[in-house]
Amino acid sequence: MECRLGCGACCIAPSISSSIPGMLNGKPAGVRCVQLNENNLCKLFGHPERPAVCHNFKACSDICGNTNEQALTIITELEQITE
Secondary structure, three states: OOOOOOOOHHHOOOOEOOOEOOEOOOEOOOOOOOOEOOOOOEOOOOOOOOOHHHHHOOOOHHHHOOOHHHHHHHHHHHHHHOO
16 A cells, blocks of 8 residues: 555654654654644655654555544554553
């Protein structure tokens, strides 16, 4: 599956423990990453300072659903059950 540009669910719903430029202690679940622009695109995409966890995430229908809203719901639920 190709990532839906402008979705941003993977940059909002999950917690990220890795340091992110502008969020040195990572980010809590449900908090928008500071590197997500107004179009829900990663400002670090393709740059070496992008965290490995972000680089390694691959979109798939089980996680991303069929819509941006489904992706946010699914990733939020997964985050909650794995706390």
